Amino acid sequence: MAIDVATVKKVASLSRLRESDERLQSLAGELNGILGWIEQLNEVDVTGVEPMTTAIEMPQPMREDVVTDGDKVAEIVANAPKSVDGFFVVPKVVE
């Protein structure tokens, strides 16, 4: 399953990354190398095997549905690139 430059460009866009054409070219080669190496997983018979989604089997913890935190507007926007009056300022979202 060789990856071409057009695919890399699409993946970059899905990843919200912008790369130069030159870098896209080089990335195609790198990703092909890595994915080619990964292909060896096809040697493993996984018939009937359940996907493992957690490192340690344990029941999901439950807690009381109560408010435990809040009133932290200043702390929440403290690292914002841009904020006004406790609101995040972002580029125009709806045209």
Added chain:
Amino acid sequence: MTELTKLTLKSAIDGLKAKTFSSAELTDAFIGAIETANPKLNAYVETTFDKARAQAAASDAKLARGEGGALEGAPLGIKDLYCTAGVRTTACSGILENFVPTYESTVTQNLWDQGAVMLGKLNMDEFAMGSSNETSKWGNVVNPWKSRGSNAELTPGGSSGGSASAVAADLCLAATASDTGGSIRQPAAFTGTVGIKPTYGRCSRYGMVAFASSLDQAGPITKTVEDAAIMLQAMCSHDVKDSTSLDLPVPDFSSFLGKSVKGLRIGIPDEYRLDGIPAEIDALWEQGIAWLKDAGAEIVRISLPHTKYALPCYYIIAPAEASSNLARYDGMRYGHRAAGVQSLTDTYEMSRSEGFGKEVKRRIMIGTYVLSAGFYDAYYVKALKVRRRIAEDFTKAYESCDVILTPATPSAAFELGDQAKAADPVQMYLNDVFTVTTNLAGLPGLSVPAGLDSQGLPLGLQVIGKALDEGTVLNIASVLEKAAGFSAKPARWW
């Protein structure tokens, strides 16, 4: 007072309690050592000396009253992956260049609650993605060790290279680190230090900058196995802020040290005998087996048949989780925002492209690809199934053994700027060939220095335990440590 920096964590804690020296004296000794060494080693990316002096003074007051926690007055280094309230935390990424957390990670809070003193934040690969510390935004760390007769600078390993280098060069008593595929154990092996990754869930991940959440686990890098037990004890806790944190009592890890290992069954996996591994590493492994046999342990040959699939499996799962975790860096709420762009999409793309380094971008793209429509089942779900096969290998092996002994790394520390590894990412990824299996299976693993190679560089052995059996892992490691009599330190050139 430079000798104070050479103390182990245990002897420093004892000395502080006995008032042989004060935390202020100890802290000043480390500050002096860091000021001299850091321009050469680049282990610290941020120092917090004022905070350290204030904490030391508070500790001295407590110690004077005969009070204090398990780490009272002990100066530590903190990997820059742990959020520290009011102290810049970047995970060594440009995208977090100016991020100052307003909250504290649970692991570091546990350390301060026990009286520890913070010297500063330690360098690492960007978002913990790397095996040589060369992906850090702040430049690579340098290993205090050098090959005999060579002046070439070596990597301290990664991603916890700052932690390993700082401990090896006596720039802190001990350090926090983190391990997603080998990021505690490989740097420990490269620097003649001890590093343990506990069972997944032992340490809270709250406040640790996320890389791959089902694999990330906190742990310490220390000078001795005894120190590792003390640090791990302080770091572990159940935490309601992390839903994967284990709601189990934390055993007294130090109490396992010195127990007889007579009759303990040590598994030696056939599949860890790889082609192309230096003969010295195989010889060290044989030596380790002999030491444990001498101590009365029983050696058992075991098979972990899916070992060779662990790295490719990891390089689907870890990037997939990373691509999802790192989606949070959108330039809106915190982190870098590109200047001079107008539209929302342009802001996302330019902020991320400017903020992330090359390796991080590469992994985000791999992750996005394996999760994308049409490839999800073929790559991601397949890898999750192989992951279960790898975990089952261990379950089966532990029917006939109690603990597993392997080499820690396939080589000793290599030169910074290694061209072959830079050109081919897979070559760099192979560093974690012996360590990555325990992350996938969630098991505890420890690297202990066991000898020097012909170039005079340290080599480590890895002890892998059953889930929750860090005690036995530490005890076996301490038997190896004693038998090896490893006391070598890097010759000081900095």
